[in-house]
Amino acid sequence: MHAESDAFTARAGPAGRGASDSLIDGRSGLQSMTPRIAWIATPIVLALVLAGVAFLASNGGADPASVLRPDDAKLLMAGERIYIERCASCHGARLEGQPEWRTRGPDGLLPAPPHDASGHTWHHADDVLFRITKYGVAKAANLADYRSAMPGFEGVLSDEDILAVLSWIKSRWPASIRRQHDEINARQASQSAR
Numbered sequence: 001m002h003a004e005s006d007a008f009t010a011r012a013g014p015a016g017r018g019a020s021d022s023l024i025d026g027r028s029g030l031q032s033m034t035p036r037i038a039w040i041a042t043p044i045v046l047a048l049v050l051a052g053v054a055f056l057a058s059n060g061g062a063d064p065a066s067v068l069r070p071d072d073a074k075l076l077m078a079g080e081r082i083y084i085e086r087c088a089s090c091h092g093a094r095l096e097g098q099p100e101w102r103t104r105g106p107d108g109l110l111p112a113p114p115h116d117a118s119g120h121t122w123h124h125a126d127d128v129l130f131r132i133t134k135y136g137v138a139k140a141a142n143l144a145d146y147r148s149a150m151p152g153f154e155g156v157l158s159d160e161d162i163l164a165v166l167s168w169i170k171s172r173w174p175a176s177i178r179r180q181h182d183e184i185n186a187r188q189a190s191q192s193a194r
């Protein structure tokens with residue numbers, strides 16, 4: 001660094017006509033270097049951003065990979081399609097769930113609950129919903145023996161697909177429920193930061 005600035009001063013030379021000439025040279029030299037600097041700088045900036053993300057995650061900030069985006073129009077389009085294909089058969093085309101969803105059936109399993117405001121999906125923070133959908137209830141809740149009709153979608157849906165479908169579900173909630181869900185997320189984030 002020091003050597004470089006020395007070299008620059010040396011090239012800039014003493015005051016006078018010669019100096020301004022060499023200054024212009026200096027500038028065009030910098031300009032021709034710009035693409036090279038960009039090549040070097042981009043990975044550095046990326047690395048810094050990733051380090052920041054890792055720092056946030058390790059500090060209890062929500063993992064960005066499971067933060068729902070109920071205002072991302074493109075994501076919601078994918079989410080609606082996935083919901084119809086993969087979830088509606090149990091959770092209902094209008095998110096209404098199965099009848100008597102609070103009562104276990106003869107098989108001992110709970111029916112599928114609604115995903116609308118009348119259910120308790122919105123009582124769970126983003127990352128809990130993400131884990132239930134990806135791994136199923138038993139694994140998400142750490143209850144090895146829990147039997148559930150809810151399939152885990154790991155290997156069937158990508159993480160982005162899971163994010164899309166859950167974001168779409170959230171986008172269907174009334175504003176007041178969405179706000180409460182945002183607060184649940186914030187509370188969980190501040191708890192795990194402690």
Ligand code: HEC
Pocket residue numbers: 082083086087088089090091110111112113119120121122124129132133137147148149150151153165166
């Ligand atoms: C085969 C039927 C079935 C399908 C298909 C299904 N689910 Fe479920 N889901 C259930 C059942 C049953 C439960 C309740 C499980 C329990 O508590 O034992 C449940 C629970 C859940 C919960 C927890 C809700 C709460 O209130 O705690 C989430 C989140 C969920 N499902 C998301 C999804 C998503 C997203 C899809 C589609 C990608 C999906 N499910 C597809 C049957 C299904």
